[in-house]
Amino acid sequence: MEEIEKNLVMQLTDKSGTPVLWQDFIKSGNRIFIGSNAAVPNALVDNLIDNSAHLHDIETVHILTFSDNVWAKPEHKDLFKVNSFFIGGKNVREAISEGRADYTPCFISEIPTLFKQNILPLDAALVMVSPPDEYGYCSLGVSVDVVAAAVKSAKYVIAQLNPLMPRTNGHSFIHVNQIHAWLEAEQKLPEIPDAVMDQVSERIGQYTATLVENGATIQVGIGKIPNAVLKYLANHKDLGVHSEMISDGIIDLMLSGVINNRRKTFHKGKTVVTFCIGTQRLYDFVDKNQHVEFYPSEHINSPVNIAKNDNMVAINSAIEVDLTGQVVSDSIGYQFYSGIGGQVDFVRGAWLSKGGKPIIALPSTTKDGEISRIVAHITEGGGVVTSRGHVAYVVTEYGIADLVGKSIRERALELIRIAHPKFRESLLQEVRKHYWVPPYQDNTPTSVPELGSVELKKFTLGGERFILRPLFPSDERRLQEFFYSHTKETLMMRYNHHMTQMTRESSCKLVSVNQHQDLALCFTKRDHLGEVIQAVGRYYYIEAINAAEVAFVIRETQRSKGMATTLLLQMIKIAKKRNLSKLLACVRRDNAPMLKVFENAGFVKGYSEDFDEISLSLNIEEQPEEQETDDEQG
Numbered sequence: 143m144e145e146i147e148k149n150l151v152m153q154l155t156d157k158s159g160t161p162v163l164w165q166d167f168i169k170s171g172n173r174i175f176i177g178s179n180a181a182v183p184n185a186l187v188d189n190l191i192d193n194s195a196h197l198h199d200i201e202t203v204h205i206l207t208f209s210d211n212v213w214a215k216p217e218h219k220d221l222f223k224v225n226s227f228f229i230g231g232k233n234v235r236e237a238i239s240e241g242r243a244d245y246t247p248c249f250i251s252e253i254p255t256l257f258k259q260n261i262l263p264l265d266a267a268l269v270m271v272s273p274p275d276e277y278g279y280c281s282l283g284v285s286v287d288v289v290a291a292a293v294k295s296a297k298y299v300i301a302q303l304n305p306l307m308p309r310t311n312g313h314s315f316i317h318v319n320q321i322h323a324w325l326e327a328e329q330k331l332p333e334i335p336d337a338v339m340d341q342v343s344e345r346i347g348q349y350t351a352t353l354v355e356n357g358a359t360i361q362v363g364i365g366k367i368p369n370a371v372l373k374y375l376a377n378h379k380d381l382g383v384h385s386e387m388i389s390d391g392i393i394d395l396m397l398s399g400v401i402n403n404r405r406k407t408f409h410k411g412k413t414v415v416t417f418c419i420g421t422q423r424l425y426d427f428v429d430k431n432q433h434v435e436f437y438p439s440e441h442i443n444s445p446v447n448i449a450k451n452d453n454m455v456a457i458n459s460a461i462e463v464d465l466t467g468q469v470v471s472d473s474i475g476y477q478f479y480s481g482i483g484g485q486v487d488f489v490r491g492a493w494l495s496k497g498g499k500p501i502i503a504l505p506s507t508t509k510d511g512e513i514s515r516i517v518a519h520i521t522e523g524g525g526v527v528t529s530r531g532h533v534a535y536v537v538t539e540y541g542i543a544d545l546v547g548k549s550i551r552e553r554a555l556e557l558i559r560i561a562h563p564k565f566r567e568s569l570l571q572e573v574r575k576h577y578w579v580p581p582y583q584d585n586t587p588t589s590v591p592e593l594g595s596v597e598l599k600k601f602t603l604g605g606e607r608f609i610l611r612p613l614f615p616s617d618e619r620r621l622q623e624f625f626y627s628h629t630k631e632t633l634m635m636r637y638n639h640h641m642t643q644m645t646r647e648s649s650c651k652l653v654s655v656n657q658h659q660d661l662a663l664c665f666t667k668r669d670h671l672g673e674v675i676q677a678v679g680r681y682y683y684i685e686a687i688n689a690a691e692v693a694f695v696i697r698e699t700q701r702s703k704g705m706a707t708t709l710l711l712q713m714i715k716i717a718k719k720r721n722l723s724k725l726l727a728c729v730r731r732d733n734a735p736m737l738k739v740f741e742n743a744g745f746v747k748g749y750s751e752d753f754d755e756i757s758l759s760l761n762i763e764e765q766p767e768e769q770e771t772d773d774e775q776g
Contacts, residue, residue, distance in 0.1 A: 177285060178205050181331075219242050248482060253439065268302075310431075310434070346537055363458065458528075501534065621644070625644035660680070688721075710739060729758065
């Protein structure tokens with residue numbers, strides 16, 4: 143009796159409850175759409191397979207499907223021909239790799255056009271929905287994305303009514319009159335637990351979070367790096383969300399008020415997405431939640447709509463990035479691995495946004511650490527998803543590469559700096575084979591580990607936000623611009639003579655610092671267009687006496703804000719960690735402000751052979767351990 147009842151429940155019926163056959167809607171050679179992400183109608187697909195007598199060569203089209211993807215198994219190759227817009231799951235990936243299935247690259251924002259304009263006409267759409275409400279409306283629930291377009295475009299809509307499907311708000315509803323047949327079947331939604339963060343993803347998250355300003359609107363994905371980014375946004379304020387998807391990491395930020403969407407300039411007050419994937423906690427969170435709205439991909443992923451959000455920050459990942467900034471995201475060599483997805487949609491939208499920032503975040507190496515993911519040239523067979531013209535920032539666990547407005551040579555230096563240290567020298571040699579790099583530019587970047595695992599700190603000085611970080615070889619042009627911003631008086635105070643030129647070669651030597659021996663720190667101010675150096679502090683190590691000589695130069699417009707003092711305190715701490723005995727300084731007698739900075743830090747005056755200069759020294763061994771003075775670290 144129980145088996146009979148089960149079979150009755152699993153019967154495909156029309157709206158009146160009359161049993162119908164699959165052959166009433168689907169013929170051999172038809173094209174059908176299968177629902178997306180966490181809303182794959184598995185019971186519906188199973189029922190089709192069980193009742194597919196005399197059907198064959200049905201083309202299935204879909205994007206990412208969190209499912210066992212039975213339709214892609216070898217035993218069903220005569221029934222189904224798989225065509226995926228985004229590769230995921232073992233069976234689909236294997237089918238494509240073995241040539242039993244196809245991959246069609248397309249921007250997520252444009253897949254609906256393929257359906258609507260009958261470029262890929264749909265004979266049927268197999269989708270999962272919630273049961274209808276009292277008005278006859280079912281919800282597409284956790285996956286509206288391209289499902290909405292498939293429902294509108296297909297000749298027949300065949301639905302799996304799942305009582306466990308959340309009812310989500312937004313443009314997520316379909317009326318029972320739009321459904322031609324359905325199957326009532328309870329199906330637990332697939333759960334993707336939060337990935338356990340490792341040290342690499344933590345650092346990438348910290349660096350990426352420094353690029354997100356208060357009031358920004360963000361787009362993130364799922365996985366270790368997105369989770370790490372969200373973790374380090376916990377102290378931000380008034381963030382908004384306009385994203386292709388959300389996962390569990392969004393929940394606590396919304397509950398704490400960090401994400402409140404108040405300062406959004408498009409869909410103000412709402413978190414807007416096309417789908418979600420995570421744990422049951424997330425599915426419960428979006429159920430009837432009026433603060434989260436689901437819209438079709440052609441709306442959310444439209445670069446024009448994305449750009450309507452001021453300060454839009456798009457955070458995406460990659461398989462590899464070459465030294466010109468080209469991003470490979472859908473293939474590993476000739477092996478297609480995922481898909482174009484929404485990366486280009488959001489990168490382009492963020493570029494067009496007022497104050498926007500497109501970011502590519504990835505580990506510097508493969509999991510085993512044996513292969514660099516920052517590469518001199520794209521792996522043979524690899525395809526560019528995001529062009530070198532689209533990329534603004536690339537982030538690894540070694541820092542942030544700013545590519546905005548950079549030449550090919552400058553881009554290469556920026557990207558080599560964030561590559562794993564063991565690959566930097568070989569990358570520099572490789573880039574010389576193809577792109578012009580001057581012979582004097584021969585130093586690879588070195589780190590300042592004493593600054594912490596994330597080698598940048600944020601400070602508020604004079605009411606403005608600044609970043610303190612090491613000076614990099616890729617700062618050559620920034621330092622040159624910094625030099626030409628100085629007045630004659632500043633140049634005289636710093637160099638004790640009136641310098642009139644800072645050549646590229648001179649600038650390169652000044653930024654190519656062995657930071658393990660000497661030290662060069664800078665304050666920068668960053669906006670969505672890049673960084674500008676505001677101050678530089680250095681020390682030069684004197685091995686014979688285990689001491690270092692200190693020097694500073696501050697941009698005139700930034701003086702009296704405490705930059706020199708802050709730089710000096712950081713340098714004292716680093717010198718103490720390196721077990722230096724003394725710090726020395728030579729200051730012009732008429733440079734009263736700088737003399738005061740050194741004296742306030744505990745430096746004492748000593749004998750000087752030059753009457754115009756005053757010698758100062760600080761005994762490092764006598765210095766107490768200093769407390770951190772910055773109000774927010776990267």
